[in-house]
Amino acid sequence: MAHPTFEKTISGYQHNLTGTYFAAGQLTPDANKSLYTPIYRLTIKPDKYTVVIYDRNTFFIKIFNLAHFDKSRYRTLVQALIDCDVFIHKARVADPTAKHKRESMRLILKRDFGLHEYEWGLTFNGEISNILLPVIQREAIVNIDDCYYLNKGKRIQCKIKVYNVSALAEDRRGKPYQYIVGDLMKFEVTFQREFFIHHGYATISSFTSQIAIFSLLLTDILKQFNQHLLKKLTKFETKKLYSATGTTKGNFMDKLTNPDSLQTLLDGDLLALKKQLNALFTVIEAHTSATSANTAATEAHTIAVNANTAALTAANNAHFLSESSAFVKEVEAKTIKENFV
DSSP: OOOOEEEEEEEEEEETTTOOEEETTTSOTTSOGGGEEEEEEEEEEEETTEEEEEETTEEEEEEOOGGGOOSOHHHHHHHHHHHHTOBOOOOSSSSOOHHHHHHHHHHHHHHHOEEEEEEEEEEOOHHHHHHHHHHHHHHOSEEETTEEEOOOOTTOSEEEEEEESGGGSGGGTTSOOOOOTTOOEEEEEEEOHHHHHHOTTOOGGGOOSHHHHHHHHHHHHHHHHHHHTGGGSOHHHHHHHHHHHTOOTTTHHHHHTOGGGGSOOOOHHHHHHHHHHHTTOOOOOTTOOOOOTTOOOOOTTOOOOOSOGGGOOTTSSOOEEEEEEEEEEEOOGGGBOGGGO
């Protein structure tokens, strides 16, 4: 196991008399620093997937690159707390073991932390992307650098955006944005902290595998997709979509997001396709997918979404799924080891 890396920086200053907090960049160069107490931010990276930040009595953990992450998110968070060795462990037994500490960290995580953010993404193939692009452009409330935001608000439970992942390919970076027929559009739902406050069934302990989380949030994912895209299609666009996917109104969403299809399909044809595509590219992470126009790959949790194996082809019914999670906890300073504060 790799050793965690630690970084300690000043995030701001607190006035000794008033208690007013100023971010590091807010104090003028001529300010009397003796009147202020520096506030430190501790950043820990227990492994290549996890970042832990402790700042102003808030403990924040983020796991990313989850599309390629085959471990339990919940167990990984427990391990992150152990590896960081930040929390004081007050054992109730004479000779505590590693098991006792793990259980202590698990209880802290389950009792005190809350889900802060979860990102789920679905990348359409070129044909479906071309059909959906007009409705995406029509319905977008905000367009920032050709990233289309389909809703907005300070306290919304889910943020919806769609963007062109093909335009992020290495050979197109730095060039003026241009949609090319065959480009892949990605539909992304970001579940906000507000969502988890109002949906008690989505708990940290329930966030284990990608399939388990997807099944848990399936109804909510379908609701967002249906509300922001499917219902906005014209009759002509709807007909084209069903024709392209070989579905009907009754089973389109079932095929699109069937939990059973989240299992990597390793029949002969798909396995051969996977080997060929693995030689061409590797999907690095959710926001930097380098893909060709009408190609689909099965890489880790990059999943061909279609319940009917026979209907899977590189040009029609294949999609990529991706995800990332963030968790937050407000903690009392006395529970944190002194050398970290």
